[in-house]
Every structure is written in structure tokens, then in C-alpha cells.
Amino acid sequence: MTSSPTTRSRPRPGTRRKLAGKVVKLFADAGFGFIRTARGKLAYFERGDVSCDFATLALGSTVTFEFERRGRPRASRVAHRTAGSW
Numbered sequence: 001m002t003s004s005p006t007t008r009s010r011p012r013p014g015t016r017r018k019l020a021g022k023v024v025k026l027f028a029d030a031g032f033g034f035i036r037t038a039r040g041k042l043a044y045f046e047r048g049d050v051s052c053d054f055a056t057l058a059l060g061s062t063v064t065f066e067f068e069r070r071g072r073p074r075a076s077r078v079a080h081r082t083a084g085s086w
Contacts, residue, residue: 020081023061033057035065035075043067043075050078 019037026033031047031054043065047054057063057078065075 017067018064019067020062020064021075023057023059023063026057026059028055028057035063035078037067041067041073043073045075045078049074049076052079056080 021035021037021043024034024036024042033045035043035045037043045065049065050057057080062081063078064081065078068074068076
């Protein structure tokens with residue numbers, strides 16, 4: 001059975017996809033937060049997942065990140081989204 005071109009498959013665990021989203025929860029003192037994608041999915045991130053200065057992130061910051069599924073949805077390589085970035 002083949003899937004139609006309009007059917008989207010879920011990414012396999014451990015795979016990554018580059019996405020954009022907004023920081024919707026930020027616990028700066030604890031060093032973690034959550035990003036919501038345009039499709040409404042939440043991804044968890046920690047200070048170590050951020051490639052820009054963590055202190056520059058704020059609620060509502062638009063960011064790019066790699067979406068991973070390792071048990072729970074997780075963001076890595078989080079960076080501020082700029083006009084020139086994808």
C-alpha cells in the first residue's frame with residue numbers, strides 16, 4: 001500500500017526537522033522553556049539547546065529550531081529567527 005502525496009507521515013523517533021516557532025513559556029532561572037510551532041505543537045528546550053545567548057530569549061521571541069522526538073517533543077539548535085534565516 002502506498003501513501004498519497006497529500007498524506008504526511010509522522011517523523012520516526014530520533015529524526016529531526018527544521019521549524020520555526022515562538023517561545024510561549026520561559027523559565028529563565030531554571031534554564032528551560034517551550035516553543036509552539038505554527039501547527040500548535042509544543043517542544044521543550046533547555047539552555048544547552050540554545051545556539052544564541054539564552055538571556056536574549058523572551059516570551060514571544062520568534063525562533064528557528066530542529067524538532068526532535070526523543071520520548072517527548074524537543075527543540076535543539078534554537079536560534080533567533082532573522083529575515084535572512086529560512
